[in-house]
Amino acid sequence: GQQVMQIPQYQHVQEGEDFTTYCNSSTTLSNIQWYKQRPGGHPVFLIQLVKSGEVKKQKRLTFQFGEAKKNSSLHITATQTTDVGTYFCAGDTGANNLFFGTGTRLTVIP
Amino acid sequence: DAGVTQSPTHLIKTRGQHVTLRCSPISGHKSVSWYQQVLGQGPQFIFQYYEKEERGRGNFPDRFSARQFPNYSSELNVNALLLGDSALYLCASSSGRNTGELFFGEGSRLTVL
Numbered sequence: 001g002q003q004v005m006q007i008p009q010y011q012h013v014q015e016g017e018d019f020t021t022y023c024n025s026s027t028t029l030s031n032i033q034w035y036k037q038r039p040g041g042h043p044v045f046l047i048q049l050v051k052s053g054e055v056k057k058q059k060r061l062t063f064q065f066g067e068a069k070k071n072s073s074l075h076i077t078a079t080q081t082t083d084v085g086t087y088f089c090a091g092d093t094g095a096n097n098l099f100f101g102t103g104t105r106l107t108v109i110p
Numbered sequence: 111d112a113g114v115t116q117s118p119t120h121l122i123k124t125r126g127q128h129v130t131l132r133c134s135p136i137s138g139h140k141s142v143s144w145y146q147q148v149l150g151q152g153p154q155f156i157f158q159y160y161e162k163e164e165r166g167r168g169n170f171p172d173r174f175s176a177r178q179f180p181n182y183s184s185e186l187n188v189n190a191l192l193l194g195d196s197a198l199y200l201c202a203s204s205s206g207r208n209t210g211e212l213f214f215g216e217g218s219r220l221t222v223l
Contacts, residue, residue, distance in 0.1 A: 100152035
């Protein structure tokens with residue numbers, strides 16, 4: 001069945017360091033979305049990538065969608081304590097459901 | 111404007127009981143999806159409804175059922191509760207039929223004893 005894996009599972013960084021999480025799907029995706037969930041909160045949409053090889057930036061966040069549309073990454077430059085949370089990718093196969101990844105839990109040490 | 115609202119926020123049930131969880135989508139959104147999130151894991155897709163019809167179903171047993179009402183609100187029902195059903199149940203709404211940006215509610219935290 002459809003699987004979406006993320007690595008690493010956990011990441012501790014010093015404030016100001018960069019952070020990257022990687023997402024891999026077992027099948028080709030029609031699009032991929034990224035969400036952030038703060039501790040005790042609910043997932044909040046960050047971005048959607050649709051095109052093969054697409055790169056999008058939101059301030060310090062850079063999102064990439066692989067050429068084969070099976071992998072994606074999120075890179076945060078110069079992390080801040082407000083970046084703390086779990087980052088999930090969610091793959092859409094076009095079948096009206098989203099398969100969420102396993103998530104990467106980011107801790108930022110002040 | 112109100113976001114996605116879910117009720118109840120917390121509830122405790124015992125094995126074998128049933129539970130009904132409710133969700134009101136953002137005004138104007140016609141699609142509602144339900145997800146189960148076990149502690150430490152990503153949300154797992156249960157159902158999607160659009161215009162009162164089921165459009166997608168995840169890999170969950172028949173004990174799980176849902177419906178969408180004419181006002182686009184939705185209910186998730188779980189029968190014969192098991193300990194493993196303990197989780198955060200998230201409702202998400204979106205504007206269109208196809209999967210786009212999901213707006214999640216705060217969730218209903220279910221504990222099965």
